[in-house]
Amino acid sequence: MPHTVLVVEDDARITNLLRLYLEREGFGVVAAYDGRAGLEAAERTRPSLVILDLMLPHVDGIEVCRRLREHSDVPILMLTARVDEVDRLLGLSLGADDYVTKPFSPREVVARVKTILRRAGRAAPHQVLRHGELEMDIDRHHVRISGREVHLTPIEFKLLQAFLEAPERAFSREQLLNRVYAHHEADVIDRTVDVHVGKLREKLGDDPARPRYIATVRGIGYKLL
Amino acid sequence: MPHTVLVVEDDARITNLLRLYLEREGFGVVAAYDGRAGLEAAERTRPSLVILDLMLPHVDGIEVCRRLREHSDVPILMLTARVDEVDRLLGLSLGADDYVTKPFSPREVVARVKTILRRAGRAAPHQVLRHGELEMDIDRHHVRISGREVHLTPIEFKLLQAFLEAPERAFSREQLLNRVYAHHEADVIDRTVDVHVGKLREKLGDDPARPRYIATVRGIGYKLL
DNA sequence: GGTGCGCTTCACAGTTTCTTTACGCGGAGG
DNA sequence: CCTCCGCGTAAAGAAACTGTGAAGCGCACC
Numbered sequence: 001m002p003h004t005v006l007v008v009e010d011d012a013r014i015t016n017l018l019r020l021y022l023e024r025e026g027f028g029v030v031a032a033y034d035g036r037a038g039l040e041a042a043e044r045t046r047p048s049l050v051i052l053d054l055m056l057p058h059v060d061g062i063e064v065c066r067r068l069r070e071h072s073d074v075p076i077l078m079l080t081a082r083v084d085e086v087d088r089l090l091g092l093s094l095g096a097d098d099y100v101t102k103p104f105s106p107r108e109v110v111a112r113v114k115t116i117l118r119r120a121g122r123a124a125p126h127q128v129l130r131h132g133e134l135e136m137d138i139d140r141h142h143v144r145i146s147g148r149e150v151h152l153t154p155i156e157f158k159l160l161q162a163f164l165e166a167p168e169r170a171f172s173r174e175q176l177l178n179r180v181y182a183h184h185e186a187d188v189i190d191r192t193v194d195v196h197v198g199k200l201r202e203k204l205g206d207d208p209a210r211p212r213y214i215a216t217v218r219g220i221g222y223k224l225l
Numbered sequence: 226m227p228h229t230v231l232v233v234e235d236d237a238r239i240t241n242l243l244r245l246y247l248e249r250e251g252f253g254v255v256a257a258y259d260g261r262a263g264l265e266a267a268e269r270t271r272p273s274l275v276i277l278d279l280m281l282p283h284v285d286g287i288e289v290c291r292r293l294r295e296h297s298d299v300p301i302l303m304l305t306a307r308v309d310e311v312d313r314l315l316g317l318s319l320g321a322d323d324y325v326t327k328p329f330s331p332r333e334v335v336a337r338v339k340t341i342l343r344r345a346g347r348a349a350p351h352q353v354l355r356h357g358e359l360e361m362d363i364d365r366h367h368v369r370i371s372g373r374e375v376h377l378t379p380i381e382f383k384l385l386q387a388f389l390e391a392p393e394r395a396f397s398r399e400q401l402l403n404r405v406y407a408h409h410e411a412d413v414i415d416r417t418v419d420v421h422v423g424k425l426r427e428k429l430g431d432d433p434a435r436p437r438y439i440a441t442v443r444g445i446g447y448k449l450l
Numbered sequence: 451g452g453t454g455c456g457c458t459t460c461a462c463a464g465t466t467t468c469t470t471t472a473c474g475c476g477g478a479g480g
Numbered sequence: 481c482c483t484c485c486g487c488g489t490a491a492a493g494a495a496a497c498t499g500t501g502a503a504g505c506g507c508a509c510c
Binding site: 154155191192195 | 466467468469470471477478
């Protein structure tokens with residue numbers, strides 16, 4: 001379960017920019033376009049962190065901050081338009097955890113989000129995928145079968161991850177390639193997948209003729225049983 | 226245990242003003258009137274926070290900030306005479322936690338001090354991280370292996386800290402860079418991480434081929450075993 | 451000005467991993 | 481029963497990755 005970040009910001013361009021960068025880093029992103037919606041969203045989605053614009057329609061950021069603090073310790077990262085607004089913020093002892101002044105670089109924001117979450121001691125919890133005897137710990141980059149650790153190459157790891165995230169689902173070779181190579185378009189023959197699946201099966205101790213884990217779907221691709 | 230604030234400022238009127246307000250709020254206050262004395266006082270009194278004037282005799286604030294950062298993560302609040310110096314500060318990636326421009330209200334400064342301490346206070350002070358034979362005292366910047374102290378450079382220290390805070394977790398080079406350079410993005414080739422990890426391994430007596438501590442996760446990065 | 455330390459980049463070599471190719475097998479459909 | 485197509489996989493060359501020594505640079509300390 002990855003961290004969810006709530007972005008409360010009325011400028012859709014900024015929201016989209018932040019969404020782009022945050023999602024690339026594995027965060028879930030929820031957006032709200034005014035203070036009222038922001039408070040609702042916070043209540044509903046229980047985000048790990050809130051990025052809050054100071055200037056908002058309906059209910060401004062200061063008010064949102066105060067209300068959030070009434071019921072929650074959720075870390076808050078403030079966005080402010082000008083440096084001298086910071087004074088106002090701090091003077092008010094709002095309890096925001098950090099602030100960034102516009103214009104900001106999205107990478108900086110992402111870095112601060114990470115820092116705050118780490119500081120808050122709520123580092124992203126481990127995601128462990130299980131399926132029968134298979135155990136995959138994404139963070140540790142660690143795979144075990146019946147408790148025995150097996151070493152997978154990066155591609156094998158991603159393949160198995162794809163399968164574990166959707167057991168029973170049949171993936172085409174092309175779908176698997178897209179997963180493995182993220183968004184980069186690599187010109188790779190799709191038979192390459194067969195080779196990697198073969199290696200993976202070998203390491204899992206799987207026999208293609210009588211698969212326990214990865215089954216061939218003839219004419220389509222592969223799936224996890 | 227009350228917080229101690231070190232005020233490094235050559236104008237005695239300002240120092241006294243800050244002392245008055247800070248002590249009223251229950252802080253202990255130590256004053257130094259130039260950069261050199263400031264560094265000594267920081268070493269001696271281990272303050273919870275440093276308020277640092279940018280313009281100082283002997284050793285200026287920027288230099289003091291840099292030196293403090295070499296051995297400590299103590300929060301730093303900068304005092305600057307003019308707003309446009311702030312840009313310079315930020316551009317220098319000094320690692321100050323906040324800044325206030327003169328003229329300021331002492332109440333504002335106190336508010337910021339509280340905010341910064343609250344922010345930093347989430348990270349447990351005097352925390353000692355242990356892992357096997359490894360011992361790291363964050364505050365003292367001490368690292369020991371089997372009781373033998375080893376000297377680590379700032380970057381090596383932060384790297385090891387990242388590992389110790391999440392043993393077993395595989396970090397990408399980029400993640401490690403983000404940790405080392407906190408908020409500010411430095412454009413550094415990620416292979417640089419390899420070199421630092423190499424040095425760290427050397428100091429830990431670790432053999433990359435048979436690591437006891439830092440293992441390579443091929444295609445990904447590194448992790449602490 | 452010299453020296454030492456720390457950071458970064460580069461280059462090279464040793465390994466590991468990836469991709470392609472080629473061949474054999476076997477099921478599906480005629 | 482035969483053919484065709486898809487699949488499994490061994491082999492080998494290509495590509496990518498990592499460890500490390502060396503060099504350059506900036507900076508603090510003499």
